Amino acid sequence: MDTAAKETRIKKLHEFGQSIWLDNIGRSIIDSGQLSKLIVLGVKGVTSNPSIFDKAISESLDYDDKIGELRDKGLNAFEIYDELTVRDIKDAADLFLPVFKQTGALDGYVSLEVDPLLAHKAEETVREAQRLHRKVDKINVLFKVPATDEGLEAGFRLLAQGINVNFTLIFSLEQYVKTANTFIKAAKEFLKSGGNLRDIACVASVFVSRIDSSVDKLIDEKAAGLNKKEKDIIQGLKGKAAVANSALIFAKYSQIFSASEFIDLEKNGLKRQRALWASTSTKNSAYSDIKYVTELIGKGTINTMPQPTIDAFVDHGVVKDALGGGAAKAEPVFKSLGNFGIDVNAVCGDLLKGGVSAFEKSFKSLLNTVTLKGEKIKI
Numbered sequence: 527m528d529t530a531a532k533e534t535r536i537k538k539l540h541e542f543g544q545s546i547w548l549d550n551i552g553r554s555i556i557d558s559g560q561l562s563k564l565i566v567l568g569v570k571g572v573t574s575n576p577s578i579f580d581k582a583i584s585e586s587l588d589y590d591d592k593i594g595e596l597r598d599k600g601l602n603a604f605e606i607y608d609e610l611t612v613r614d615i616k617d618a619a620d621l622f623l624p625v626f627k628q629t630g631a632l633d634g635y636v637s638l639e640v641d642p643l644l645a646h647k648a649e650e651t652v653r654e655a656q657r658l659h660r661k662v663d664k665i666n667v668l669f670k671v672p673a674t675d676e677g678l679e680a681g682f683r684l685l686a687q688g689i690n691v692n693f694t695l696i697f698s699l700e701q702y703v704k705t706a707n708t709f710i711k712a713a714k715e716f717l718k719s720g721g722n723l724r725d726i727a728c729v730a731s732v733f734v735s736r737i738d739s740s741v742d743k744l745i746d747e748k749a750a751g752l753n754k755k756e757k758d759i760i761q762g763l764k765g766k767a768a769v770a771n772s773a774l775i776f777a778k779y780s781q782i783f784s785a786s787e788f789i790d791l792e793k794n795g796l797k798r799q800r801a802l803w804a805s806t807s808t809k810n811s812a813y814s815d816i817k818y819v820t821e822l823i824g825k826g827t828i829n830t831m832p833q834p835t836i837d838a839f840v841d842h843g844v845v846k847d848a849l850g851g852g853a854a855k856a857e858p859v860f861k862s863l864g865n866f867g868i869d870v871n872a873v874c875g876d877l878l879k880g881g882v883s884a885f886e887k888s889f890k891s892l893l894n895t896v897t898l899k900g901e902k903i904k905i
Contacts, residue, residue: 536568538845543825545633546839547571549804549832552582553589556617564836570625570633572618573692573731573804573830575670576642576885579611580892583899590899597900603893606900611638612661619664626666631727632797637692638662639670642885651680659689668692668729672882673701678708685712685728688721694731694804695881698874702775702801705730706782709799713791724795729828732775733805733881734818737768740873741863742810748866760866763859765813767870769821770859773852776801776824783826802828807835816843824849 536546548564551574555561561572583589589610596606618636626634638658644650655669669684671677672695681691685708693705709728717723742764749757782788783798792798806818806829814820815838819829823846831839860870 535840535843535845539823539843540568540570542823542845542847543827544823545570545828546836547573547633547635547802547828547830548836549573549806549830550578551614551618551636552578552586553614554582554586556614556621557588561618561621565621565625567840569836570629571622571635571637571828571830573637573670573802574611574615575639575694576888576892579607579614580888580895582614583610583892584895593896593899603897603900606896607893608661610896612658615662615667616664619662619666622666623664631666631724634666635668635690635727635729636664636666637668637670639694639885642672642882642889645672645674645882645886646676648676648679648683651677652683655680655684655689655691656687668727670694670731672878672885673705673730674878674882678704681705681728682708682712682715685709685726686715686719688716688725690727692729692731692802695878695885696730696732697737697771697877697881698871699771699774699778700871701874701878702730702732703778703782706779706799710782710788710791713796717791717794722795723791724797727797728799729802730779730799731802731804731830732772733877734768734772734803734822735805735807735809736877736881737771737870737873738765738813739809740877741767741868741870744868744873745863745866748868756866759862763862763866765810765817766859767863767873768818769852770856771870771874772803772822773849773856774860776827776849777853777856779827798826800826800828802830804830806830807832819843820846821848823847 546569548569551572596609615636615638622634640651640655668690670692671681673693681693684691696702745760745764749760779801803822808815808817819839
Protein backbone atom coordinates (compact mmCIF):
# COMPACT_ATOMS: atom_id res chain seq x y z
CA MET A 527 0.00 0.00 0.00
CA ASP A 528 1.38 3.44 -0.90
CA THR A 529 2.15 6.11 1.67
CA ALA A 530 -0.77 8.33 0.66
CA ALA A 531 -3.29 5.54 1.30
CA LYS A 532 -1.77 4.80 4.70
CA GLU A 533 -1.87 8.46 5.65
CA THR A 534 -5.53 8.67 4.65
CA ARG A 535 -6.52 5.69 6.82
CA ILE A 536 -4.69 6.92 9.92
CA LYS A 537 -5.89 10.46 9.29
CA LYS A 538 -9.49 9.22 9.19
CA LEU A 539 -9.07 7.52 12.55
CA HIS A 540 -7.59 10.68 14.03
CA GLU A 541 -10.37 12.81 12.54
CA PHE A 542 -12.90 10.41 14.08
CA GLY A 543 -11.37 11.12 17.48
CA GLN A 544 -9.00 8.26 18.27
CA SER A 545 -5.20 8.51 18.34
CA ILE A 546 -2.70 5.82 17.38
CA TRP A 547 0.36 5.56 19.59
CA LEU A 548 3.26 3.21 18.92
CA ASP A 549 3.85 0.50 21.53
CA ASN A 550 7.58 0.27 20.93
CA ILE A 551 10.80 2.22 21.28
CA GLY A 552 14.44 1.58 20.57
CA ARG A 553 17.64 3.19 19.43
CA SER A 554 17.33 1.82 15.90
CA ILE A 555 13.88 3.23 15.14
CA ILE A 556 15.03 6.63 16.42
CA ASP A 557 18.38 6.76 14.61
CA SER A 558 17.09 5.22 11.37
CA GLY A 559 14.35 7.80 10.98
CA GLN A 560 11.63 5.16 11.26
CA LEU A 561 9.98 6.91 14.18
CA SER A 562 9.99 10.22 12.30
CA LYS A 563 8.30 8.51 9.34
CA LEU A 564 5.61 7.11 11.62
CA ILE A 565 4.98 10.59 12.98
CA VAL A 566 4.54 11.90 9.45
CA LEU A 567 2.16 9.00 8.82
CA GLY A 568 0.03 10.09 11.77
CA VAL A 569 1.26 8.20 14.84
CA LYS A 570 0.69 10.53 17.80
CA GLY A 571 2.74 9.11 20.69
CA VAL A 572 4.86 6.27 22.08
CA THR A 573 4.55 3.86 25.00
CA SER A 574 7.37 1.76 26.43
CA ASN A 575 7.88 -0.84 29.14
CA PRO A 576 10.72 -3.02 30.49
CA SER A 577 9.93 -5.83 28.04
CA ILE A 578 10.27 -3.47 25.09
CA PHE A 579 13.61 -2.13 26.32
CA ASP A 580 14.87 -5.63 27.14
CA LYS A 581 14.09 -6.75 23.59
CA ALA A 582 15.65 -3.62 22.06
CA ILE A 583 18.88 -4.00 24.03
CA SER A 584 19.26 -7.80 23.97
CA GLU A 585 18.42 -8.33 20.29
CA SER A 586 20.64 -5.65 18.76
CA LEU A 587 24.10 -4.10 18.90
CA ASP A 588 22.60 -0.60 19.02
CA TYR A 589 23.42 -0.06 22.69
CA ASP A 590 26.70 -1.94 22.98
CA ASP A 591 29.09 0.98 22.58
CA LYS A 592 27.18 3.08 25.10
CA ILE A 593 26.98 0.18 27.56
CA GLY A 594 30.75 -0.28 27.34
CA GLU A 595 31.35 3.44 27.78
CA LEU A 596 29.12 3.66 30.84
CA ARG A 597 30.54 0.46 32.33
CA ASP A 598 34.04 1.89 32.07
CA LYS A 599 32.83 4.94 33.99
CA GLY A 600 31.93 2.63 36.86
CA LEU A 601 28.16 2.63 36.49
CA ASN A 602 26.24 -0.43 37.71
CA ALA A 603 23.55 -2.24 35.70
CA PHE A 604 20.66 -0.10 36.96
CA GLU A 605 22.56 3.13 36.33
CA ILE A 606 23.46 2.00 32.80
CA TYR A 607 19.86 1.00 32.10
CA ASP A 608 18.75 4.38 33.43
CA GLU A 609 21.07 6.28 31.10
CA LEU A 610 20.09 4.22 28.05
CA THR A 611 16.35 4.43 28.54
CA VAL A 612 16.29 8.09 29.51
CA ARG A 613 18.31 8.92 26.37
CA ASP A 614 15.77 7.09 24.18
CA ILE A 615 12.81 8.69 25.95
CA LYS A 616 14.29 12.20 25.66
CA ASP A 617 15.08 11.79 21.96
CA ALA A 618 11.61 10.40 21.24
CA ALA A 619 10.03 13.23 23.23
CA ASP A 620 11.89 15.76 21.09
CA LEU A 621 10.59 14.10 17.92
CA PHE A 622 7.01 14.21 19.23
CA LEU A 623 7.19 17.77 20.57
CA PRO A 624 5.72 19.28 17.37
CA VAL A 625 2.76 16.87 17.70
CA PHE A 626 2.37 17.92 21.34
CA LYS A 627 2.21 21.57 20.30
CA GLN A 628 0.00 21.04 17.23
CA THR A 629 -2.60 19.10 19.24
CA GLY A 630 -2.65 21.52 22.15
CA ALA A 631 -0.96 19.00 24.47
CA LEU A 632 -3.57 16.33 23.72
CA ASP A 633 -1.09 14.00 22.00
CA GLY A 634 2.66 13.86 21.42
CA TYR A 635 3.52 12.00 24.63
CA VAL A 636 6.19 9.38 25.35
CA SER A 637 5.73 7.04 28.33
CA LEU A 638 8.48 5.82 30.64
CA GLU A 639 7.89 3.07 33.21
CA VAL A 640 8.81 3.73 36.81
CA ASP A 641 10.79 0.83 38.33
CA PRO A 642 8.17 -1.98 38.46
CA LEU A 643 9.86 -3.49 41.49
CA LEU A 644 8.24 -0.60 43.38
CA ALA A 645 4.67 -1.47 42.32
CA HIS A 646 3.55 -2.01 45.92
CA LYS A 647 5.62 0.79 47.43
CA ALA A 648 3.92 4.17 47.14
CA GLU A 649 6.59 6.35 48.75
CA GLU A 650 9.43 4.79 46.75
CA THR A 651 7.41 5.10 43.52
CA VAL A 652 6.85 8.80 44.14
CA ARG A 653 10.55 9.42 44.80
CA GLU A 654 11.63 7.44 41.73
CA ALA A 655 9.11 9.21 39.47
CA GLN A 656 10.26 12.58 40.81
CA ARG A 657 13.86 11.65 40.06
CA LEU A 658 13.00 10.56 36.52
CA HIS A 659 10.90 13.67 35.99
CA ARG A 660 13.89 15.84 36.87
CA LYS A 661 16.29 13.77 34.79
CA VAL A 662 14.13 13.53 31.65
CA ASP A 663 13.02 17.16 31.94
CA LYS A 664 10.59 17.01 29.02
CA ILE A 665 7.09 18.47 29.09
CA ASN A 666 5.62 15.66 26.97
CA VAL A 667 6.60 12.58 28.99
CA LEU A 668 4.18 10.44 31.01
CA PHE A 669 5.50 8.36 33.91
CA LYS A 670 3.91 4.92 34.11
CA VAL A 671 2.75 3.64 37.49
CA PRO A 672 0.62 0.51 37.96
CA ALA A 673 -3.00 0.77 39.07
CA THR A 674 -2.33 -1.11 42.30
CA ASP A 675 -3.58 0.50 45.51
CA GLU A 676 -0.06 1.79 46.18
CA GLY A 677 0.31 2.93 42.58
CA LEU A 678 -2.92 4.90 42.80
CA GLU A 679 -1.65 6.64 45.94
CA ALA A 680 1.64 7.43 44.20
CA GLY A 681 -0.16 8.61 41.06
CA PHE A 682 -2.33 10.97 43.09
CA ARG A 683 0.70 12.54 44.74
CA LEU A 684 2.56 12.89 41.45
CA LEU A 685 -0.34 14.48 39.59
CA ALA A 686 -0.97 16.82 42.53
CA GLN A 687 2.63 17.99 42.06
CA GLY A 688 2.15 18.55 38.32
CA ILE A 689 3.90 15.37 37.13
CA ASN A 690 2.21 13.54 34.22
CA VAL A 691 1.06 9.98 34.88
CA ASN A 692 0.17 6.95 32.78
CA PHE A 693 -1.78 4.57 35.02
CA THR A 694 -0.96 1.13 33.66
CA LEU A 695 -1.97 -2.52 34.16
CA ILE A 696 -5.66 -1.65 34.32
CA PHE A 697 -7.87 -4.65 33.69
CA SER A 698 -11.17 -4.22 35.52
CA LEU A 699 -13.87 -1.56 35.46
CA GLU A 700 -13.33 -1.06 39.20
CA GLN A 701 -9.64 -0.34 38.65
CA TYR A 702 -10.44 2.10 35.87
CA VAL A 703 -12.95 4.03 37.98
CA LYS A 704 -10.37 4.33 40.75
CA THR A 705 -7.80 5.83 38.36
CA ALA A 706 -10.32 8.33 36.97
CA ASN A 707 -11.39 9.41 40.46
CA THR A 708 -7.75 9.64 41.52
CA PHE A 709 -7.01 11.90 38.55
CA ILE A 710 -9.89 14.27 39.30
CA LYS A 711 -9.04 14.38 43.01
CA ALA A 712 -5.38 15.11 42.21
CA ALA A 713 -6.34 17.84 39.73
CA LYS A 714 -8.36 19.59 42.42
CA GLU A 715 -5.41 19.39 44.78
CA PHE A 716 -3.03 20.74 42.11
CA LEU A 717 -5.39 23.63 41.37
CA LYS A 718 -5.79 24.42 45.06
CA SER A 719 -2.01 24.63 45.44
CA GLY A 720 -1.80 27.21 42.65
CA GLY A 721 -1.02 24.87 39.77
CA ASN A 722 -2.12 25.46 36.18
CA LEU A 723 -4.38 22.58 35.13
CA ARG A 724 -3.17 22.94 31.55
CA ASP A 725 0.20 21.66 32.73
CA ILE A 726 -0.83 18.12 33.73
CA ALA A 727 -1.75 15.12 31.62
CA CYS A 728 -2.88 11.60 32.42
CA VAL A 729 -3.96 8.47 30.56
CA ALA A 730 -5.45 5.22 31.81
CA SER A 731 -3.93 2.18 30.09
CA VAL A 732 -6.48 -0.61 29.89
CA PHE A 733 -4.97 -3.99 28.95
CA VAL A 734 -7.20 -5.83 26.52
CA SER A 735 -6.11 -9.02 24.76
CA ARG A 736 -4.87 -10.78 27.89
CA ILE A 737 -8.46 -10.92 29.16
CA ASP A 738 -9.58 -12.96 26.16
CA SER A 739 -6.55 -15.23 26.46
CA SER A 740 -7.49 -16.05 30.06
CA VAL A 741 -11.26 -16.25 29.59
CA ASP A 742 -10.99 -18.34 26.41
CA LYS A 743 -8.85 -20.84 28.30
CA LEU A 744 -11.50 -21.07 31.04
CA ILE A 745 -14.19 -21.51 28.39
CA ASP A 746 -12.33 -24.48 26.90
CA GLU A 747 -11.98 -26.02 30.36
CA LYS A 748 -15.67 -25.55 31.17
CA ALA A 749 -16.82 -26.77 27.75
CA ALA A 750 -15.18 -30.16 28.25
CA GLY A 751 -17.84 -31.17 30.73
CA LEU A 752 -20.94 -29.79 28.96
CA ASN A 753 -23.53 -31.24 26.62
CA LYS A 754 -23.56 -30.16 22.97
CA LYS A 755 -26.14 -27.38 23.41
CA GLU A 756 -24.34 -25.85 26.39
CA LYS A 757 -20.98 -26.32 24.70
CA ASP A 758 -22.15 -24.40 21.62
CA ILE A 759 -23.38 -21.56 23.84
CA ILE A 760 -20.19 -21.22 25.86
CA GLN A 761 -17.92 -21.61 22.82
CA GLY A 762 -19.87 -18.76 21.22
CA LEU A 763 -18.60 -16.51 24.01
CA LYS A 764 -14.96 -16.92 23.06
CA GLY A 765 -13.22 -13.72 22.05
CA LYS A 766 -15.94 -11.49 23.52
CA ALA A 767 -14.90 -10.80 27.12
CA ALA A 768 -12.08 -8.33 26.44
CA VAL A 769 -14.04 -6.04 24.14
CA ALA A 770 -17.10 -6.25 26.41
CA ASN A 771 -14.93 -5.22 29.35
CA SER A 772 -13.50 -2.31 27.36
CA ALA A 773 -17.01 -1.26 26.28
CA LEU A 774 -18.10 -1.03 29.92
CA ILE A 775 -14.98 1.00 30.72
CA PHE A 776 -15.60 3.28 27.74
CA ALA A 777 -19.18 3.91 28.89
CA LYS A 778 -17.97 4.81 32.37
CA TYR A 779 -15.18 6.96 30.88
CA SER A 780 -17.75 8.89 28.83
CA GLN A 781 -19.96 9.32 31.90
CA ILE A 782 -17.21 10.51 34.26
CA PHE A 783 -15.77 13.03 31.84
CA SER A 784 -19.10 14.54 30.87
CA ALA A 785 -20.18 15.04 34.50
CA SER A 786 -20.24 18.46 36.13
CA GLU A 787 -17.36 17.62 38.50
CA PHE A 788 -14.97 17.29 35.57
CA ILE A 789 -16.57 20.02 33.44
CA ASP A 790 -15.87 22.56 36.19
CA LEU A 791 -12.20 21.57 36.11
CA GLU A 792 -12.16 21.53 32.31
CA LYS A 793 -13.20 25.16 32.31
CA ASN A 794 -9.96 25.81 34.19
CA GLY A 795 -7.91 24.07 31.50
CA LEU A 796 -7.88 20.43 32.59
CA LYS A 797 -7.71 17.86 29.79
CA ARG A 798 -9.63 14.62 30.34
CA GLN A 799 -7.75 11.52 31.36
CA ARG A 800 -8.09 9.54 28.15
CA ALA A 801 -8.67 5.80 28.08
CA LEU A 802 -5.79 4.08 26.32
CA TRP A 803 -6.27 0.58 24.92
CA ALA A 804 -3.07 -1.40 25.53
CA SER A 805 -2.03 -4.97 24.73
CA THR A 806 -3.97 -4.75 21.46
CA SER A 807 -2.00 -7.14 19.29
CA THR A 808 -4.01 -10.29 18.55
CA LYS A 809 -2.72 -13.32 20.46
CA ASN A 810 -5.14 -15.89 18.98
CA SER A 811 -4.55 -16.57 15.27
CA ALA A 812 -8.22 -17.53 14.90
CA TYR A 813 -9.13 -13.87 15.41
CA SER A 814 -8.62 -10.93 13.08
CA ASP A 815 -5.15 -9.40 13.27
CA ILE A 816 -6.84 -6.03 13.94
CA LYS A 817 -9.62 -7.31 16.23
CA TYR A 818 -8.51 -5.10 19.12
CA VAL A 819 -8.30 -2.07 16.86
CA THR A 820 -11.53 -2.15 14.84
CA GLU A 821 -13.60 -3.33 17.81
CA LEU A 822 -12.20 -0.63 20.09
CA ILE A 823 -12.69 2.49 18.01
CA GLY A 824 -14.21 5.08 20.32
CA LYS A 825 -14.15 8.86 20.39
CA GLY A 826 -11.60 10.49 22.66
CA THR A 827 -9.51 7.34 23.19
CA ILE A 828 -6.03 6.11 22.30
CA ASN A 829 -4.97 2.74 20.91
CA THR A 830 -1.30 1.91 21.40
CA MET A 831 -0.13 -0.74 18.95
CA PRO A 832 3.07 -2.53 18.00
CA GLN A 833 4.32 -1.89 14.48
CA PRO A 834 2.81 -5.06 12.91
CA THR A 835 -0.66 -4.13 14.19
CA ILE A 836 -0.32 -0.59 12.83
CA ASP A 837 0.77 -2.03 9.47
CA ALA A 838 -2.21 -4.41 9.45
CA PHE A 839 -4.65 -1.61 10.27
CA VAL A 840 -3.38 0.73 7.58
CA ASP A 841 -3.57 -2.19 5.13
CA HIS A 842 -7.14 -3.34 5.74
CA GLY A 843 -8.66 -1.47 8.66
CA VAL A 844 -11.99 0.35 8.51
CA VAL A 845 -12.74 3.43 10.58
CA LYS A 846 -16.15 3.02 12.17
CA ASP A 847 -17.48 3.74 15.65
CA ALA A 848 -17.37 0.50 17.61
CA LEU A 849 -17.85 1.51 21.25
CA GLY A 850 -20.67 4.04 21.14
CA GLY A 851 -23.62 2.48 22.98
CA GLY A 852 -21.68 -0.74 23.47
CA ALA A 853 -22.31 -1.13 27.21
CA ALA A 854 -25.79 -2.54 26.60
CA LYS A 855 -24.25 -5.33 24.51
CA ALA A 856 -21.38 -5.88 26.94
CA GLU A 857 -23.35 -6.65 30.09
CA PRO A 858 -25.07 -9.77 28.64
CA VAL A 859 -21.62 -11.18 27.80
CA PHE A 860 -20.58 -10.91 31.45
CA LYS A 861 -23.90 -12.38 32.58
CA SER A 862 -23.65 -15.33 30.17
CA LEU A 863 -20.09 -16.08 31.24
CA GLY A 864 -21.23 -15.87 34.86
CA ASN A 865 -23.89 -18.46 34.17
CA PHE A 866 -21.07 -20.87 33.40
CA GLY A 867 -19.12 -19.91 36.51
CA ILE A 868 -16.67 -17.55 34.81
CA ASP A 869 -16.19 -14.28 36.71
CA VAL A 870 -14.45 -11.75 34.45
CA ASN A 871 -13.71 -9.46 37.38
CA ALA A 872 -11.92 -12.30 39.17
CA VAL A 873 -9.96 -12.93 35.98
CA CYS A 874 -9.00 -9.25 35.92
CA GLY A 875 -7.77 -9.45 39.52
CA ASP A 876 -5.56 -12.41 38.68
CA LEU A 877 -4.26 -10.61 35.58
CA LEU A 878 -3.25 -7.58 37.65
CA LYS A 879 -1.20 -9.78 39.98
CA GLY A 880 0.30 -11.61 37.02
CA GLY A 881 0.98 -8.36 35.18
CA VAL A 882 2.91 -6.89 38.09
CA SER A 883 4.95 -10.09 38.37
CA ALA A 884 5.59 -10.17 34.62
CA PHE A 885 6.85 -6.58 34.60
CA GLU A 886 9.07 -7.32 37.59
CA LYS A 887 10.48 -10.34 35.74
CA SER A 888 11.05 -8.30 32.58
CA PHE A 889 12.80 -5.58 34.55
CA LYS A 890 15.13 -8.08 36.21
CA SER A 891 15.78 -9.64 32.80
CA LEU A 892 16.58 -6.21 31.42
CA LEU A 893 19.12 -5.51 34.16
CA ASN A 894 20.63 -8.96 33.59
CA THR A 895 20.91 -8.22 29.86
CA VAL A 896 22.76 -4.99 30.61
CA THR A 897 25.07 -6.83 33.03
CA LEU A 898 25.89 -9.60 30.56
CA LYS A 899 26.50 -7.16 27.71
CA GLY A 900 28.73 -5.08 29.94
CA GLU A 901 30.84 -8.15 30.78
CA LYS A 902 31.27 -9.15 27.14
CA ILE A 903 31.96 -5.77 25.58
CA LYS A 904 35.58 -4.80 25.16
CA ILE A 905 36.50 -1.17 24.71
